[in-house]
Amino acid sequence: MVVTGDDHQRLGENAEQWVTWKNNRAFMRMTSGHCAALKIQAGENGTQFVCSIYEQRPRTCRDLARGSPQCEADWEQKGPGNSRGIQITEI
Numbered sequence: 001m002v003v004t005g006d007d008h009q010r011l012g013e014n015a016e017q018w019v020t021w022k023n024n025r026a027f028m029r030m031t032s033g034h035c036a037a038l039k040i041q042a043g044e045n046g047t048q049f050v051c052s053i054y055e056q057r058p059r060t061c062r063d064l065a066r067g068s069p070q071c072e073a074d075w076e077q078k079g080p081g082n083s084r085g086i087q088i089t090e091i
């Protein structure tokens with residue numbers, strides 16, 4: 001995911017913890033096949049996926065509102081095996 005200059009500024013002094021560079025373009029760092037800012041934790045209702053930088057998240061993440069038709073379409077594109085039981089929360 002591209003990190004714009006505004007995104008980088010919003011990430012503040014910890015930006016380089018979350019960003020990786022390819023040539024002169026910034027992207028969110030990936031770890032174990034997902035965004036490094038995604039925290040996976042056990043919750044009362046099962047596994048929860050939490051954005052650990054929710055207030056500072058990049059524009060792309062802000063534009064894809066949870067539960068929006070665009071979000072639903074993205075879920076559908078993931079194909080069989082996507083888990084609608086996943087609960088995404090902010091911390």
Ligand code: SF4
Pocket residue numbers: 028035036037038039050051052053054057058061
């Ligand atoms: S919402 Fe947070 S965890 Fe999810 S991709 Fe964006 S920055 Fe990463």
